[in-house]
Amino acid sequence: ARRGFPEAVYCEGKTVAQVAAIAAAVRDRFVLDQPVLERPVLDPSVLDRAATMLFTRADSEQAAAVRQQLPEAVYDEAARVVAWPPDPPDPTGGLVVVAAAGTSDLPVAREALLTARYLGRPAELVMDVGVAGLHRLLGRLELLRSARAIVCVAGMDGALPSVVAGLVAAPIVAVPTSVGYGAAFGGVAPLLTMLNACAPGVAVVNIDNGYGAGHTAAQIAAPW
Amino acid sequence: ARRGFPEAVYCEGKTVAQVAAIAAAVRDRFVLDQPVLERPVLDPSVLDRAATMLFTRADSEQAAAVRQQLPEAVYDEAARVVAWPPDPPDPTGGLVVVAAAGTSDLPVAREALLTARYLGRPAELVMDVGVAGLHRLLGRLELLRSARAIVCVAGMDGALPSVVAGLVAAPIVAVPTSVGYGAAFGGVAPLLTMLNACAPGVAVVNIDNGYGAGHTAAQIAAPW
Amino acid sequence: ARRGFPEAVYCEGKTVAQVAAIAAAVRDRFVLDQPVLERPVLDPSVLDRAATMLFTRADSEQAAAVRQQLPEAVYDEAARVVAWPPDPPDPTGGLVVVAAAGTSDLPVAREALLTARYLGRPAELVMDVGVAGLHRLLGRLELLRSARAIVCVAGMDGALPSVVAGLVAAPIVAVPTSVGYGAAFGGVAPLLTMLNACAPGVAVVNIDNGYGAGHTAAQIAAPW
Amino acid sequence: ARRGFPEAVYCEGKTVAQVAAIAAAVRDRFVLDQPVLERPVLDPSVLDRAATMLFTRADSEQAAAVRQQLPEAVYDEAARVVAWPPDPPDPTGGLVVVAAAGTSDLPVAREALLTARYLGRPAELVMDVGVAGLHRLLGRLELLRSARAIVCVAGMDGALPSVVAGLVAAPIVAVPTSVGYGAAFGGVAPLLTMLNACAPGVAVVNIDNGYGAGHTAAQIAAPW
Amino acid sequence: ARRGFPEAVYCEGKTVAQVAAIAAAVRDRFVLDQPVLERPVLDPSVLDRAATMLFTRADSEQAAAVRQQLPEAVYDEAARVVAWPPDPPDPTGGLVVVAAAGTSDLPVAREALLTARYLGRPAELVMDVGVAGLHRLLGRLELLRSARAIVCVAGMDGALPSVVAGLVAAPIVAVPTSVGYGAAFGGVAPLLTMLNACAPGVAVVNIDNGYGAGHTAAQIAAPW
Amino acid sequence: ARRGFPEAVYCEGKTVAQVAAIAAAVRDRFVLDQPVLERPVLDPSVLDRAATMLFTRADSEQAAAVRQQLPEAVYDEAARVVAWPPDPPDPTGGLVVVAAAGTSDLPVAREALLTARYLGRPAELVMDVGVAGLHRLLGRLELLRSARAIVCVAGMDGALPSVVAGLVAAPIVAVPTSVGYGAAFGGVAPLLTMLNACAPGVAVVNIDNGYGAGHTAAQIAAPW
Amino acid sequence: ARRGFPEAVYCEGKTVAQVAAIAAAVRDRFVLDQPVLERPVLDPSVLDRAATMLFTRADSEQAAAVRQQLPEAVYDEAARVVAWPPDPPDPTGGLVVVAAAGTSDLPVAREALLTARYLGRPAELVMDVGVAGLHRLLGRLELLRSARAIVCVAGMDGALPSVVAGLVAAPIVAVPTSVGYGAAFGGVAPLLTMLNACAPGVAVVNIDNGYGAGHTAAQIAAPW
Amino acid sequence: ARRGFPEAVYCEGKTVAQVAAIAAAVRDRFVLDQPVLERPVLDPSVLDRAATMLFTRADSEQAAAVRQQLPEAVYDEAARVVAWPPDPPDPTGGLVVVAAAGTSDLPVAREALLTARYLGRPAELVMDVGVAGLHRLLGRLELLRSARAIVCVAGMDGALPSVVAGLVAAPIVAVPTSVGYGAAFGGVAPLLTMLNACAPGVAVVNIDNGYGAGHTAAQIAAPW
Ligand SMILES: Nc1ncnc2c1ncn2[C@@H]1O[C@H](COP(=O)(O)O)[C@@H](O)[C@H]1O
Ligand SMILES: Nc1ncnc2c1ncn2[C@@H]1O[C@H](COP(=O)(O)O)[C@@H](O)[C@H]1O
Ligand SMILES: Nc1ncnc2c1ncn2[C@@H]1O[C@H](COP(=O)(O)O)[C@@H](O)[C@H]1O
Ligand SMILES: Nc1ncnc2c1ncn2[C@@H]1O[C@H](COP(=O)(O)O)[C@@H](O)[C@H]1O
Ligand SMILES: [Mg+2]
Ligand SMILES: [Mg+2]
Ligand SMILES: [Mg+2]
Ligand SMILES: [Mg+2]
Ligand SMILES: [Mg+2]
Ligand SMILES: [Mg+2]
Ligand SMILES: [Mg+2]
Ligand SMILES: [Mg+2]
Incomplete structure (x- = not known):
């Protein structure tokens, strides 16, 4: 979240394991205090804007690895983008x-x-x-x-x-x-x-x- | 007049003397039987289409040298083209x-x-x-x-x-x-x-x- | 059929499914009024010239997909071209x-x-x-x-x-x-x-x- | 003034005469109803924003030619820009x-x-x-x-x-x-x-x- | 060991067999006087600095082939480097x-x-x-x-x-x-x-x- | 005369003075035993083949400078080459x-x-x-x-x-x-x-x- | 055998079948008058120099295909060259x-x-x-x-x-x-x-x- | 004197006036307390190493301009370098x-x-x-x-x-x-x-x- 922007992970050239590790780190940073497997997904609205994560240039295997760590993440196959939390913020500003x-x-x-x-x-x-x-x-x-x-x-x-x-x-x-x-x-x-x-x-x-x-x-x- | 097309002389990189010599050769090829200085310019219409000469990329000095040999030639400064005979053939074919x-x-x-x-x-x-x-x-x-x-x-x-x-x-x-x-x-x-x-x-x-x-x-x- | 020319589909980089979908759309545009699976293929001669479709840079798998939708289409393997209708128009104009x-x-x-x-x-x-x-x-x-x-x-x-x-x-x-x-x-x-x-x-x-x-x-x- | 923007003239590769002609055209478009030589310069404030003219990449000779036609124009030598009217509009919007x-x-x-x-x-x-x-x-x-x-x-x-x-x-x-x-x-x-x-x-x-x-x-x- | 430097073998584009042969030659040059399979590995400290061998751009298969010839060699997977003897010399000089x-x-x-x-x-x-x-x-x-x-x-x-x-x-x-x-x-x-x-x-x-x-x-x- | 070939001096980018100095050195190497200004030019035939000098890419000013030092040298303006001695050796070998x-x-x-x-x-x-x-x-x-x-x-x-x-x-x-x-x-x-x-x-x-x-x-x- | 030189076939980008067909054509041109399968291989010495064939950039599969048609051909794997007849001519000329x-x-x-x-x-x-x-x-x-x-x-x-x-x-x-x-x-x-x-x-x-x-x-x- | 190194001025593309202004600034920084025209040149040895100035890619006109401000500066024409103070420091370190x-x-x-x-x-x-x-x-x-x-x-x-x-x-x-x-x-x-x-x-x-x-x-x- 450099300069307050959402963080983006460029997946091309990264192994599935590396991408999974980054996704796990995201989860651990934002979804605390609970055992990894049981803990409920946080209401995305409580996360500030800068908590948004994009995984760009992700192939389907990398996307699956992200979603194993962040199950509510969504994968747009055409764009090769995984996004978490799944819903973008309410739109503001110009079109x-x-x-x-x-x-x-x-x-x-x-x-x-x-x-x-x-x-x-x-x-x-x-x-x-x-x-x-x-x-x-x-x-x-x-x-x-x-x-x-x-x-x-x-x-x-x-x-x-x-x-x-x-x-x-x-x-x-x-x-x-x-x-x-x-x-x-x-x-x-x-x-x-x-x-x-x-x-x-x-x-x-x-x-x-x-x-x-x-x-x-x-x-x-x-x-x- | 390779393949029956008008001939074009590419003037860039040629000296004024070289361009003049080519123009003189053109004159001598098409304007025969008379002493060089006095002989009247032929009616261009008697020359077949292939006799048309273009001097392309001609600067003003080169153009002047051509026109000293072929006085009826015309110089289009914007196009840097000298043409002889001065009038193009009657147009035929598509636009x-x-x-x-x-x-x-x-x-x-x-x-x-x-x-x-x-x-x-x-x-x-x-x-x-x-x-x-x-x-x-x-x-x-x-x-x-x-x-x-x-x-x-x-x-x-x-x-x-x-x-x-x-x-x-x-x-x-x-x-x-x-x-x-x-x-x-x-x-x-x-x-x-x-x-x-x-x-x-x-x-x-x-x-x-x-x-x-x-x-x-x-x-x-x-x-x- | 932009400007009345036959339409061409550039297949390189398209999935087999995408190529098939385009072929299906062609079929549906020109072969109307009948259930998709049973309807007889139109006599190509009733289609105007602009109805001709070329699928260029098609590999054999893409070609097969086109021919499943447009069975009378022909595949020239050397040229990697699928053409429909199979016969070119009667030749007119210069060689x-x-x-x-x-x-x-x-x-x-x-x-x-x-x-x-x-x-x-x-x-x-x-x-x-x-x-x-x-x-x-x-x-x-x-x-x-x-x-x-x-x-x-x-x-x-x-x-x-x-x-x-x-x-x-x-x-x-x-x-x-x-x-x-x-x-x-x-x-x-x-x-x-x-x-x-x-x-x-x-x-x-x-x-x-x-x-x-x-x-x-x-x-x-x-x-x- | 395409799309309502000020117009800019790219001077590099244009002759002094061509630049002067453009400047004269500007003058004639915006400074009407008076003989060319005597007519007073219009108060720039009455000209709408789109009337602003920039001459970019102007050398000093080109700049002088512009200013002969549009005497109130200013020349920024470091920027190689001539601007007319001389004062920019009152600033609005972000920095x-x-x-x-x-x-x-x-x-x-x-x-x-x-x-x-x-x-x-x-x-x-x-x-x-x-x-x-x-x-x-x-x-x-x-x-x-x-x-x-x-x-x-x-x-x-x-x-x-x-x-x-x-x-x-x-x-x-x-x-x-x-x-x-x-x-x-x-x-x-x-x-x-x-x-x-x-x-x-x-x-x-x-x-x-x-x-x-x-x-x-x-x-x-x-x-x- | 040109100019007294350690030798480096650039493995990219070499077959596994070629890399193995080079490693065998290294072994034979520095580990003498004994039947190939039984002879004990020399104490690396008796080898002079120039005896150090690096195999760069080695994939895991090439690395394994080297280590079959030089069992004490180490492979750094991230760097794709095999080094033998395994320990670098005691550091001297600036950082x-x-x-x-x-x-x-x-x-x-x-x-x-x-x-x-x-x-x-x-x-x-x-x-x-x-x-x-x-x-x-x-x-x-x-x-x-x-x-x-x-x-x-x-x-x-x-x-x-x-x-x-x-x-x-x-x-x-x-x-x-x-x-x-x-x-x-x-x-x-x-x-x-x-x-x-x-x-x-x-x-x-x-x-x-x-x-x-x-x-x-x-x-x-x-x-x- | 590296490897017994005639020597060539590439003149482009050299000053007239530098070219003159090289020509003077040539003269001094092959035309001995006499005060510089008066001594007669040697019969070129006594010089062995390797004594031939070519000055390539020489403009007319450089050529003149060479010929001031080596008066019998010849300048081929079209080729921009100065050669000394003036005559090439008798031809031998294939065409x-x-x-x-x-x-x-x-x-x-x-x-x-x-x-x-x-x-x-x-x-x-x-x-x-x-x-x-x-x-x-x-x-x-x-x-x-x-x-x-x-x-x-x-x-x-x-x-x-x-x-x-x-x-x-x-x-x-x-x-x-x-x-x-x-x-x-x-x-x-x-x-x-x-x-x-x-x-x-x-x-x-x-x-x-x-x-x-x-x-x-x-x-x-x-x-x- | 253009200009009397041996012929060379550049195999890269050709299919195995194409290479085989060329080898078969070579065989048929030089090994005549007999049924394809039984006919004995000609003594290469009776073939003139220009009959030599090189297949360059041949991988092992292409090489095998050539040798099925021209069994006495030899394959140099390092050079990726198949040569037929197998022995080069007796050497003449400089080294x-x-x-x-x-x-x-x-x-x-x-x-x-x-x-x-x-x-x-x-x-x-x-x-x-x-x-x-x-x-x-x-x-x-x-x-x-x-x-x-x-x-x-x-x-x-x-x-x-x-x-x-x-x-x-x-x-x-x-x-x-x-x-x-x-x-x-x-x-x-x-x-x-x-x-x-x-x-x-x-x-x-x-x-x-x-x-x-x-x-x-x-x-x-x-x-x- | 960034990082304690001598400062270098790259003269190519700078006007003579700009180079002169830089030289004047150097002089004013290191040669204080006296009217510009009369003040004696400082003993270079009192200036610390970092005071050394190099003007690189200087043509003869730029060099002259520097020396008007810093008269003791030296110009190496072959190197196109002006140096001030004129003598380099006593050499230390390796060759x-x-x-x-x-x-x-x-x-x-x-x-x-x-x-x-x-x-x-x-x-x-x-x-x-x-x-x-x-x-x-x-x-x-x-x-x-x-x-x-x-x-x-x-x-x-x-x-x-x-x-x-x-x-x-x-x-x-x-x-x-x-x-x-x-x-x-x-x-x-x-x-x-x-x-x-x-x-x-x-x-x-x-x-x-x-x-x-x-x-x-x-x-x-x-x-x-
Ligand atoms: N598709 C992309 N193209 C270019 N830059 C990207 C892309 N996706 C992420 N980035 C940038 O790359 C940085 C992350 O790189 P990395 O740490 O290697 O994942 C992010 O901060 C982004 O600025
Ligand atoms: N402006 C031009 N650009 C390209 N080719 C030209 C041009 N003018 C003449 N030519 C060609 O150059 C040929 C003459 O070249 P040259 O003999 O060097 O004058 C003509 O036959 C033309 O085909
Ligand atoms: N990663 C590398 N990149 C560039 N040069 C290398 C590299 N590794 C080894 N070399 C050089 O390549 C030489 C060995 O080349 P080769 O004989 O083909 O193994 C060595 O002497 C090194 O100078
Ligand atoms: N026109 C040329 N083009 C390329 N190389 C040249 C030419 N003329 C001379 N040379 C080479 O340049 C060398 C001389 O370079 P220099 O010492 O700079 O005069 C000669 O030994 C030649 O090999
Ligand atoms: Mg960087
Ligand atoms: Mg050519
Ligand atoms: Mg586009
Ligand atoms: Mg355009
Ligand atoms: Mg080399
Ligand atoms: Mg070199
Ligand atoms: Mg060709
Ligand atoms: Mg920068």
Whole structure:
């Protein structure tokens, strides 16, 4: 809970045992004074905001290991995120809208969405609004214009934030994804596109970093 | 006149003397039987199409040297192109539309435009239709949809062809430009964007290669 | 069927279940008014051209899943393409010739070939005409010169389009492939070669993008 | 004034004449009904916020050309910015703090600072707080913690935003600069550092893009 | 034992049989005059320092193969290092401190630590002192300042040596790690950061090269 | 005269004074026993082969400085080479043929040609045989097939050695040049093409390194 | 047998069935007039040199498939090469020496060695002469100086050819290998080192291309 | 004087006025109580070690500006370094040897040499010991082996530290230089070579960073 933010554990590259140990430590920090197996789950509402834990990039085995220690935790398979306590805080602050170009961008987009919600923001997801089908994007303009912060997720040409930035006044956090092949170079192509977006108001996070984008958007949409 | 196409001389890196010598050779090949200084300029209409000469990337000094040898040649300063004979052939075949994202892309866009015209196509230029100002692009849709081939010129994020390809049925020749700074990397950013355009029907030429784009578009818009 | 083109589903990175669901949706969109399991397959000839579906980069498991939903679909294993309805439209427009440098380029070349055919063009494949064996290439010159659009597929040095462009008047869509090792850098070497082809009339698509090349060539060979 | 924002003219690569023409157009748009040479300058307060014009990356000759058309415009030489009308709007919204690692980062930092101010935010500059002299950074912590949005400017190792993000709760817009040599690769080194900042809440703009950073920070610090 | 240093065998890419053969050769070189299976292990203290063998990047199977030939050898699983004789020499010279940014950097950090110890230096490990949690780093300042040479291990932004170099007077050997994803580019991001560290006194070894860093630090902390 | 080869001085980046000093030292080493200003120039034939000096990449000012010290030296402006003694040794060994794709490759091609000659080989130059004009290349096949070693010089697509290697049995030394723009990346594109030449028998030297290519070809064409 | 050279089949990326089919075709081309299963193997000496077949980069399964079709073929597991007929031609021409820096470079070095031998040259292998152990290299100087062509194989720093070229007069074909990790970038580091070798007489082939190096060296060591 | 080290001012990119202002500040800090123009220069011996100032990468104009403020300062033109006070401290600690491959590496080598001396170490320079002339290097072995720390400076192939590290026991600080062309990529080639040096004990600083190398070597050769 550095700086009062919820803590996130990056699971990729960690063994199931390591992830389980971290989950056990969380449990022991927040659920005291009772034998491990019998003690009742605390009412999440009594835990302060900073007690929220996210396990990102968790595969199903890692997720199961977390839930053995923290049974009430929930696993969002598409986003590869385990969250505990299961319910995000009641939303406060401005709206975060996460817009994704294609269905392959879903894991990254949902990671951003859940992160924003577990940091306490109202957040909505808009899928499949890539710039090659402009009518779909223009059809969601009203929602996009109601946002205090927008996360744009796109791979391949990464053109989505350039177009959205020309249509809205909110700041945009752009997330390039590793979706694509060949000269997409694992996300380098959309990364460069986004850094060169010709409308101002676009700032960029690392390739596939939905967590970082959702976090930043939540910080933008309300002061911490 | 390889394969019957007009010949183009790439002037960058050539000395003024070298360019002058090439222009003199052109004159001598097509304007025969008379002493060099007095002989009248031939009526260009008697020269077959393949006799057309383009001098690309010509600075003003090189242009002057060409025109000393071929006085009726014309110099388009914005495009850095010298053409001889001065008038392009009567246009035949489908329409070529050259669309450019920003005013800094003008030299490349005009190079494409003139090349298409001197290869014998009707060709139109649409400026300042970058994707950050979508309304301007949408305002030119009718013209774009009337083209048999489209050249899209853009630097920085290079997003223009991705958007246009979603709106028209004609094939697109995309030209990345070296316009931009920092992570534009001299045109690499838009080059990668264009190679990863998410709508099919986009093929790409070298950075700043307006000549190649106009040439390819002319070949598309009518069989040679 | 964006812009009236056949729809293509890029299967790489999609689960078998996701691909099956898309195939089912196709079936439901075009094969109406009957219970899902019993209803007879429609005569493909009543479907308009835009109803054609291509599933590209499909492995055998994904292909089987498509064919469970659309039994009359055909799978070209070399091209990794599933097509439905099984027969391409009657060919119209100019000829598309796909020329490939080596046998390892076959998957990409066939993907281009089938794409052009399912978009309605007559299309022929010329294999093993790499520039190190010039006589084989020169032996196919007549066919190449009869094309309205040529797709050149090559990995490693990617020199094929440079040579072909000097021999024909048709525009060339060049496809670099990831064939090679070491300093081929997964297709970067032939990509750069093709972007720098010294004859004009060559435009380039992404590494291994046979689909995009066949699509663009079909658009060139006949207006849509 | 796209989306109601002040307009900015990027002067690099434009001729003095082109810049002058743009300045003249601005004058003609906002200073009406009088002969060009005599007409009095309008009270800037009657112009709406969107009438503000910034000329960025302007050298002294370009700046002089602007001021010939718009005599009351001011030129900040360090930032290479010409602004018109001369005074920024009365500040509203949260505080923007621009923190720069070294004195060579000054031009980029001031460009960010002025942009934020001319977009209407209160904004402060903190210089010379590079991470190699941690005490200087820690000495400015109170100011940094009072910001609603922070712009971090750094070249070379680009480590500043990583450290600041661990100390504050506000979102950070990180600007890599081209300061450095050798393996700094014109700003690539700090760009990568910033994209990989190990604390969340950092989003990145293009190398040397002080304008984009200041703009984004202003959008964060108050809704538009 | 080139130049009198202990010998190190880099096991990655070697087969189990090859590693076993090297271990057998070591045994035969130092454990003479007796039938292979019965002969007693020599008292390691009679072996000179240069007789020490390290097997780096050894997986558990390779480690087992070494220990079949050299039964008293020890395997440090976290560091992936097998050492023989099992005990490092009595420490002499200045202190080496190995500081690592995150827990994922542990394998590289321990490889450095063990190498320094088996070269005969006193050496300590400081974990989890990444710059995003500055208080943890500042809490270990006394130990860091007592070192004659410091090894800094960090992935992602690689900012650790920049900060440490501003706080201590000892030379720093910086090791970038391949920890991270996307624009970390397998360790390139922290490599560039470290080469551009803004405080002098930082020299860099290859990505993940804990062995080289520990070796160099040991050479610094005492003359050989 | 390392290994008995003629010595070469690389002049780029050296001041005129430094080049003059080297030339003076050459003179003093080979032209003895006389006061510096008056002493007559030795008959070059008395100097052994290893006494030959090449000054490569010399501009006209540097060339003049050399000739002030060694008046009989000759300057080839196209090749930027000063040679002393002026005449190459009588040619021995097999023929070296230098083939260049375009006229812009001339400086590099002539540097290779002269180097081979001053190392004592018979050597011929074939210009303008780029692969886009195959007939010109095929027209010089007899000469190419009579070579013991071939130097292929090409920029842009660098395709020349791939084609030549398929037509001849002699080994080829390929020299990429920095001729081109955009995605030629200063010679990287032809460098990669050449490293990936699909016919064996092609080895590559550094971009623009005509000297190294001519040297290697001379070593191939006769044992030293 | 292009240009009269033995034919080589690159097996990587080919299926076992494809490799088997090629081997069968070889058999059928050279072993005629008899039923496939019973016909006796021809005496290899009656086959001309060009009939030699090499299957490079063959794994054990592919090798077995070749030997089912061509039972007398031999498989060199270290080199991953299958050769048929089993014995190389009687050696003619100058000596080829293959020198390798480390044991991990063995596969590439042996591929070069066998290629040179099957092209008909006498060829010797010198292992483990990396520049960090200069005495080992200097101990083999006599053999190296007796070569007409030298192949230098090295990964990591790739420094071997720079040193060897300063010691011998024969031309060097340098082969970078993908041995190493981190900033070796899969062979890019030694590739660049070799292209920049400071002694002339070094030409470079693709990363890990032992076949190409051995082929070129054989062409150098005797005219074809 | 951070951490008690002499202060260094990096002059590249600073105006003459800025450099002069820094020099004036130095003067005012250390030379008090007297009118600026008349006051006598302090005896340098009364200034503590940390008062030493280096101005690196200073051109002659910047050097003159410094000497106007600090008249006793000395300018080493080859190293582009201005030092004040003029004499380095009496040398203490182990010997630093700076070894450079070629004469073009001189500026970087002398910058390292002077830095080591002004930090108080005895330091010697060894020029022209590139690995292509091994005998020259071996001729200086005794001096190299007497060093407590070695700085190796090399461009192009950057092979020097690999060879030296195999011959000495002292740690090596390797400095790649931007000397070279083409695939030297401004110093990237030797940088990678050095990071991949196959002997341990080599650590690397930024391209052309003689200052950083000399500083680190001085820290190694004696504790601060
Ligand atoms: N998906 C993610 N991408 C990037 N950073 C993350 C992600 N998930 C967690 N983090 C960050 O990584 C830190 C935890 O790293 P670790 O201690 O290795 O689990 C957290 O404080 C987060 O700032
Ligand atoms: N602006 C240009 N960009 C790319 N290629 C060009 C350009 N102008 C001319 N060319 C090509 O370069 C060839 C002439 O090159 P050169 O013989 O060096 O003048 C022509 O045949 C064209 O194919
Ligand atoms: N982890 C490591 N990273 C880099 N170099 C190593 C490592 N371990 C051993 N080495 C070096 O590699 C050499 C041994 O290489 P090899 O002969 O292939 O086992 C040793 O002399 C060491 O200098
Ligand atoms: N044009 C060139 N390109 C590459 N290397 C060269 C060239 N000319 C000379 N050399 C090499 O550079 C060495 C001389 O370098 P230097 O001592 O700096 O003049 C010679 O021994 C040659 O091996
Ligand atoms: Mg997109
Ligand atoms: Mg654009
Ligand atoms: Mg090819
Ligand atoms: Mg910094
Ligand atoms: Mg770190
Ligand atoms: Mg070429
Ligand atoms: Mg080596
Ligand atoms: Mg060197």
